[in-house]
Amino acid sequence: MKNSLRLLASLGAMILLGACDPESPAGDVVREGYRPVYLSRAALQEVISAAPRELKDAGKIYALGEYVFVNEINQGIHVINNQNPANPRNVAFIRIPGNVDIAVKGNVLYADNGPDLVALDIRNPTDVKVLKRISNVFPNQMYPPQTGVSFDCVDNSRGVVIGWEKATLTNPKCRR
Amino acid sequence: MRNNVLMNALAVVAVAGLFHSCAEDGNSASPGTNGIGGSMARFAIGGDHLYTLDNNSLRVFDISQPDNPVPGAKISVGTGIETLFPYQDKLFIGSRSGMLIYDNGNPGQPTLLSRYAHVESCDPVVVQGDYAYVTLRDGTFCRSGSNLLDVVDIRNLQNPVVVRSIPMQHPHGLGVDGKNLFVSEGAHGLKVFNVADPRNPVQTQYITGVKTYDVIPLNEGKVLLVTGQDGLYQYDYSDATQLKLLSKIPIAH
Numbered sequence: 001m002k003n004s005l006r007l008l009a010s011l012g013a014m015i016l017l018g019a020c021d022p023e024s025p026a027g028d029v030v031r032e033g034y035r036p037v038y039l040s041r042a043a044l045q046e047v048i049s050a051a052p053r054e055l056k057d058a059g060k061i062y063a064l065g066e067y068v069f070v071n072e073i074n075q076g077i078h079v080i081n082n083q084n085p086a087n088p089r090n091v092a093f094i095r096i097p098g099n100v101d102i103a104v105k106g107n108v109l110y111a112d113n114g115p116d117l118v119a120l121d122i123r124n125p126t127d128v129k130v131l132k133r134i135s136n137v138f139p140n141q142m143y144p145p146q147t148g149v150s151f152d153c154v155d156n157s158r159g160v161v162i163g164w165e166k167a168t169l170t171n172p173k174c175r176r
Numbered sequence: 177m178r179n180n181v182l183m184n185a186l187a188v189v190a191v192a193g194l195f196h197s198c199a200e201d202g203n204s205a206s207p208g209t210n211g212i213g214g215s216m217a218r219f220a221i222g223g224d225h226l227y228t229l230d231n232n233s234l235r236v237f238d239i240s241q242p243d244n245p246v247p248g249a250k251i252s253v254g255t256g257i258e259t260l261f262p263y264q265d266k267l268f269i270g271s272r273s274g275m276l277i278y279d280n281g282n283p284g285q286p287t288l289l290s291r292y293a294h295v296e297s298c299d300p301v302v303v304q305g306d307y308a309y310v311t312l313r314d315g316t317f318c319r320s321g322s323n324l325l326d327v328v329d330i331r332n333l334q335n336p337v338v339v340r341s342i343p344m345q346h347p348h349g350l351g352v353d354g355k356n357l358f359v360s361e362g363a364h365g366l367k368v369f370n371v372a373d374p375r376n377p378v379q380t381q382y383i384t385g386v387k388t389y390d391v392i393p394l395n396e397g398k399v400l401l402v403t404g405q406d407g408l409y410q411y412d413y414s415d416a417t418q419l420k421l422l423s424k425i426p427i428a429h
Contacts, residue, residue, distance in 0.1 A: 055427040061403050063392050064211030068401060070408060085399045085410045086422040103219040103226060104211040108242040110219060110226050117228070117237070119245050131243040138230050 028170050033150035035167040036141070037074075038159035044097050044114050049128045052078070052090040064104045067125070074098055074163040077111070079125040092126045098162035114160045115140055143176050150175045214390035214403070215259060215300040215349040222262040225283045229257045229269065236284055249285050251278075263303040266333065270301040275310055277333055292328060292336040300390075304352045306331045307339075307374040311347035311359060323347060325359060327375060339375050349390030351400075356416045358400055360388035366402060368416055380417045405429055 055078050059071035068080040068088065076099050079092040098114030108131065109120045115138045121129040142154050144164040150172040154161055210221045218229040224240040225248075232255050236248040256272030267278040267286055274293035278286035301310045308328040325347060327340040346362035357369040357377055365384040369377035387404035393413065394401065400419065402409040407426050411419040 055408065055425055057429055058389075058403050058405075058408065058427045060217055061214045061390060061392060061401055061408070062211050062217070063213075063394055063401060068408070069211075070403065080408070080425065082410075085397065085412075088408075088410065088423055088425060090425065101217060101219040101228070103213060103217070103221045105221050105226070105239055105242050108239075110221075110237075110239070110245065112219075112228070117245065117247075119243060121243070132245060134237075134245065134247060137235070137247055138228070139233075 029172070030168060030170050031150055031172065033152070033167065033169045033172050034144040034146065034164040035152040035169065036154050036158075036161040037163040037165055039097050039114065039162045040159045044116070044160050044162070045133070047094070047096050047113060047118055047120065047128070047130055049126050050093045050095050053093050055090070059100055060102070062102050062104065069102060069104075069109075071099060071102065073100060077102060077109075094120070094122075094125065094128055098160065112138055114138075114162050143174065147176055212392055212394070214392050214401075215261065215302050215351060216390045218257070218260050220260045220262045220267070222267070222280060223283055227260060227262065227267060227286075229253070229260050231255060231257060234260075234267070234269070234278070234286065236286070238284065251286060253288075259300040261301050261303060266303075268301045268303055268308060270299040270310065272299075275299065275301050275308065275328065275336065277330070277336065279333075289333050290336060292338070300349050302350055302352050303330070304371075305374065307371075308336065309350055309352060309357060309371075309377075311344065311350055313344075313347050313362070325350075325369075325377070327377065329375070340377070342377065348388065351391040351393045353393035353395045353413075356393065356413060358391045358393060358402075358413075360391055360402070360404070362389070363387050363405075366391070366419075368413075368419065370416070381419060383419065403427075 057073045059073040062069040066083040068082045070078040076096040077094040081089045081091045096111050096113050099111050102111045107123045109122045111118055115136045117134045117137050119132040121131050141161040144151050151174050153174040220227045226237040226239050228235045234251045234253045237245040238248050239245050259270035261268040265280045267280050269276040276291050277289045279289045280286045299310050299312045301308050308330050310326045312324045323344045325342040325344050326338050329337045329339045345364040348360040348362050350359045355372040357371045359367045366388045368381040370380050371377045387406050389404050392401040398414040400411040400413045407424045409424050410422040412422050413419050
């Protein structure tokens with residue numbers, strides 16, 4: 001409510017002032033939209049096995065032998081031991097920031113890790129090893145998946161974009 | 177990745193090596209022990225190559241040495257790319273503007289064979305034999321469009337022809353294993369079709385009360401993996417008219 005009022009006030013001000021001067025304190029445009037979630041390079045590259053945790057925000061699934069891998073959007077991969085489909089066991093979480101997709105050949109799991117591709121040795125899912133990293137092979141996320149929305153423009157100096165969150169934006173300059 | 181097709185292709189491929197020795201009529205040619213992705217996947221393995229899709233490119237990585245992927249070709253495939261399904265020596269790409277078929281005879285350098293265009297919507301695709309099954313759905317990310325299950329005759333890969341269009345509620349991922357086709361209906365549940373006649377899917381079961389996003393039929397053991405907003409479900413589909421819930425792992429959100 002407050003926001004709407006402020007928005008109306010801002011719009012009103014804009015009309016009075018005759019357009020958008022983002023520098024004008026009275027002319028701030030406040031609207032709902034998306035802002036990038038940044039991660040530093042160092043944090044992005046922390047790909048490591050961790051204790052199993054509750055499944056959340058599930059994305060894609062992948063089956064390999066007795067294992068099922070369940071992506072948690074932008075966070076990593078839950079490893080499920082599915083030897084008995086009537087009693088699957090959650091055995092590990094592989095933390096892979098910015099991960100959405102995976103594929104496996106033999107003992108090697110390929111995953112997107114933000115803009116990087118990583119190859120992981122998953123012989124022991126509770127202790128994966130990074131075999132190779134190909135940096136910046138995928139495009140940086142420059143805009144959210146949604147269309148018809150405002151968003152804060154990406155500032156690459158702040159790190160790698162690994163996702164988008166809903167936010168109240170002040171003077172957003174990007175839109176798609 | 178994908179899917180199902182397990183039966184044929186992947187299973188063979190995939191599994192053959194390692195874990196079991198299934199597969200009767202497998203046709204895909206890749207050796208080794210690849211896994212099976214869902215129909216929504218954008219990563220796929222075919223033989224010694226990893227294929228990835230991003231918003232507008234298909235990328236190829238040479239993984240003949242699995243621990244040392246080497247980037248290769250980057251092919252522009254247009255915008256709104258959604259899903260990737262390798263089948264035999266072809267790559268099927270679901271995009272917001274239709275289904276693209278790439279010839280993968282030279283696996284390092286796929287080339288476009290044809291484009292089956294339809295209304296703008298999101299559409300994962302799976303393939304079995306001479307037919308592709310495509311779901312189309314509407315929604316914010318998918319722009320306008322319809323909610324349909326399309327059966328596409330791909331005997332002439334240069335000229336895919338839709339032979340059946342079945343109205344759906346809000347379909348997402350799908351998977352096919354022999355005569356069984358499983359379709360996620362989003363918040364509306366899970367539908368099972370008999371595709372013994374591939375041109376004429378007949379609905380045999382409709383499970384409501386589960387939110388579904390994608391499926392993987394594991395033909396070995398006849399276990400259907402189903403993900404959705406609330407859980408990872410597994411069903412026994414040895415009787416495909418009467419799926420039996422085996423387990424559910426809850427998913428928080």
